[in-house]
Amino acid sequence: MVRLCSASVVLPVFIALMAREWMHVRPRVDWSPKTVDNYVSKNPVEIEPLPDCPKGKRPLLIFGATSMLGKYIVDPFMEDKSLCIISYARSKCEKCHISVRGDLRDVRYVEHVLEHFKPDTVMTSVKPPLLGIHYKVYVELNMLSMIELIKLAKSTGVKYFVYVSSIAASGHYHPHHYATEQHDTPYYTDYEAPYDVSKRVAEDYLLALHETDKFNVISIRTGGIVGGEGDPYDYMRWPITGGLEPSPPRVDSNYAGNIADALKVVSEDIRKNHSLGGQFYYYTGEPMSETEKCKIAAEAAGNIFISAPLWLADYIEYLHHLRWDPLQYSYIDLIRMGLVEQTFDQTKFHTAFPRFKSKYTMKQALLKIYGK
Ligand SMILES: *[C@@H]1O[C@H](CO)[C@@H](O)[C@H](O)[C@H]1NC(C)=O
Numbered sequence: 001m002v003r004l005c006s007a008s009v010v011l012p013v014f015i016a017l018m019a020r021e022w023m024h025v026r027p028r029v030d031w032s033p034k035t036v037d038n039y040v041s042k043n044p045v046e047i048e049p050l051p052d053c054p055k056g057k058r059p060l061l062i063f064g065a066t067s068m069l070g071k072y073i074v075d076p077f078m079e080d081k082s083l084c085i086i087s088y089a090r091s092k093c094e095k096c097h098i099s100v101r102g103d104l105r106d107v108r109y110v111e112h113v114l115e116h117f118k119p120d121t122v123m124t125s126v127k128p129p130l131l132g133i134h135y136k137v138y139v140e141l142n143m144l145s146m147i148e149l150i151k152l153a154k155s156t157g158v159k160y161f162v163y164v165s166s167i168a169a170s171g172h173y174h175p176h177h178y179a180t181e182q183h184d185t186p187y188y189t190d191y192e193a194p195y196d197v198s199k200r201v202a203e204d205y206l207l208a209l210h211e212t213d214k215f216n217v218i219s220i221r222t223g224g225i226v227g228g229e230g231d232p233y234d235y236m237r238w239p240i241t242g243g244l245e246p247s248p249p250r251v252d253s254n255y256a257g258n259i260a261d262a263l264k265v266v267s268e269d270i271r272k273n274h275s276l277g278g279q280f281y282y283y284t285g286e287p288m289s290e291t292e293k294c295k296i297a298a299e300a301a302g303n304i305f306i307s308a309p310l311w312l313a314d315y316i317e318y319l320h321h322l323r324w325d326p327l328q329y330s331y332i333d334l335i336r337m338g339l340v341e342q343t344f345d346q347t348k349f350h351t352a353f354p355r356f357k358s359k360y361t362m363k364q365a366l367l368k369i370y371g372k
Helices: 007-023 068-078 107-117 135-155 194-208 256-272 290-301 310-322 331-337 347-352 362-370
Strands: 058-063 083-089 098-101 121-124 160-166 176-179 216-222 240-245 280-282 304-309 342-344
Touching: 058 068, 058 107, 068 083, 068 256, 083 107, 107 135, 121 135, 121 256, 135 160, 135 194, 160 194, 160 256, 194 216, 216 256, 240 290, 240 310, 280 347, 290 304, 290 362, 304 310, 310 331
Parallel strands: 058 083, 058 121, 083 098, 121 160, 160 216, 176 342, 216 280, 240 304
Antiparallel strands: none
């Protein structure tokens, strides 16, 4: 009995528990209690009546307006006074004209909302947080619910569908070196992460439903979105942060505010020129290494930056075997992802939308977010 409490027994258990805690970031969003039947079980007529858009305003329905990126997206669109901006999200959109609260997985309610507002444009910026999420959520939300939404949008007469896709759709574990839209498209079975394949399948589905003049779709693959709280770069906000030196291969990134401006241009231009639709574009910002980004953020916030040698990264693979729950996305995945080059050629985007110019460089954006 005494021996069981000795340090040589307690310490390894303690370390193991700490390691487990470290690898199992708790879900930031608790999906479990809100099942789809929250709304589904109700007859839409019994749900609170939905408000109407003011006469003469063009309804724009945004899914994910309250997400990290969504909050940035709403701003430039609010400047257009001809729009009635409707948010469909789990939380309330304070800035939007109309805020409908619902879960994207509740397809019947989504249908009800589409039929009520008859939006001519739908924009989606939906994705579960990267960490602490069970893989099944990616399939349910990114793929199944998105496909149902796309189908319903087309059948209810939506004319423009702007989809915020991700560089994940091209495979986070497949190296890309200044890849273009013509680059290889992996087989679905070649993907490692359900997140990646879920984005890809939904994007393919959308592009396949494109019909010039009738259902004009556009998919923007972006990634590495830096926008402060809620973005995947938690470690930039830690009081002590670190980076590998020399920096691992670059992963393109972009400031959320630039993406928001780009989406405004995209959704305006596709109305004027339907031939812009049906294709997809990368827009992933400017070249900057991970280590450099971390350093700038740490300096701006007055945090401590520690550099570690790059060779340490060779051992990340082994952490795989320490997983207690392989179905949950963790820092291990994030680090492994960060070691695979993801750089993209933006020529196609800028040729199609020449009037778009980024307002902020990555450095300016980091100083804006983290500067005091
Ligand atoms: C419409 O877009 C297509 C595809 O990018 C382009 O080739 C064409 O010149 C554009 N038309 C106009 C009128 O801008």
